[in-house]
Amino acid sequence: MINFRYHVVSLTSVFLALAIGLVLGTAALNGPVVDNLNDQLSGLRKSNSQYRDRVEELEGAAKSRGSFVEQVATSTMAGTLTDKSVLVVQAQGAGPEDREGVVKMLQDGGATITGDVRLTNDFTDPKRDEALHDLSSQHVPVGVDMPNSGEGVDTASALLASVLLKGVDVSEQDRNNVLQAFAGAGFIVVEGRIVAQADAVVFVLGPAATDGEAGARNDAIVKTVKQFDRVCQYAVAAAPLAGDDGDPLVEMRNDGDLSDSLSTVDGVSTPEGRLATAMAVVEQFAGNAGAYGVGQGAKARVPQIRQ
Incomplete structure (x- = not known):
């Protein structure tokens, strides 16, 4: 069972x-x-x-x-920039090593560096534009031609260019007053002493802005370079990259009038890019302009200079 x-x-x-x-x-x-x-x-x-x-x-x-x-x-x-003076302007978080690399190349050519000015984030902040305009309007030396756009970044850039670059006869006292006012308000940082007005200007830029106000900030950089180029015949802008549309360097290259007079270089974080930047200054003094590097809008790797 x-x-x-x-x-x-x-x-x-x-x-x-x-x-x-x-x-x-x-x-x-x-x-x-x-x-x-x-x-x-x-x-x-x-x-x-x-x-x-x-x-x-x-x-x-x-x-x-x-x-x-x-x-x-x-x-x-060697000898390409003898008796020439250059102002270096840093913006958009440009790395100090890029600035130092460009300065070395310029000095290899015999250039005198008149000074180093860094634009702070406040300078390109759209929320500070009105304050920037008011400050600029209060410190215009006699004889300086200011734009009438009503925009702070235009007005400030034109004023800074006029006191830092040759073209307008500005006294040392007027220059110091302007620089102290802008530095005191947090719009610029002046490294060392500005010894004189310069023959040429080199902008060493960082990467394009990508924050919530990227469009306005990138546009402010383009406007700044435009005003310096308007005041000074010899201007170069260099950045690590030339990316998509909206990137300041690309917008400068796409601006027909500006690109006729301004030289641009991408790849400034490399020795080749820094050399190209210094060579572009030589090109400017020869009365030419171009777009160099490997990014969007570049026409050649480096400028051709004749000694």
Whole structure:
């Protein structure tokens, strides 16, 4: 007679058989699966090592090329900017190493750096535009021609260009008054002392703005460069990249009137770009302008200069 104990024993036997089957099956599959996973892991490690070696190789090549450019820059630039003076203006968070690299190239050419002015974020802030306009209107020296657009960035840029660049006879006292007023209001930072009005200006820009007010800030940079270019015959703008439409450097290149007189350079974070920037200043003094680099709107890698 089949009783309850019989059923328990039978069910136990079935589950035991299933358990043994699972163990045996897992053991049978475990070897190939683990081997396959180990092979994949080994392949990934090998690929990763190859990619790392390739990156190191490319970095080494870039460093070697940069060193070569820096070595030939001295002979390329020698004597090209003798008796010329240049003002350097930093904006949009330009890196100090980019500014220093450009200055070195200019000095290799014999240029005198009259000073270094940095435009702060407040200068391009649309919320500060009215304050910028009011401040500018209060410090206009006699003989300085100001735009009548009513925009603070236009007015301020024209004023700064007039006191910092040759073209308008401005006294040292008037220049210092303007710079102190702008610095005191947080619109600019003046590094060191401005020794004189300069023959030319180089803008060293950072990346295009990308915040919520990017459009207004990028447009303000273009307007600033325009005003400096209007006051001074010799102007160059350089940035790390020339990206999409809306990027200040691209907009300058797309502006037909401005691009006829202004030279632009992308790649200023590289030795080649810094050399191209200094060469563009030489080009400006020769009465020419162009767009250089590898970004949107560039016409050549570097300017052609004749000694």
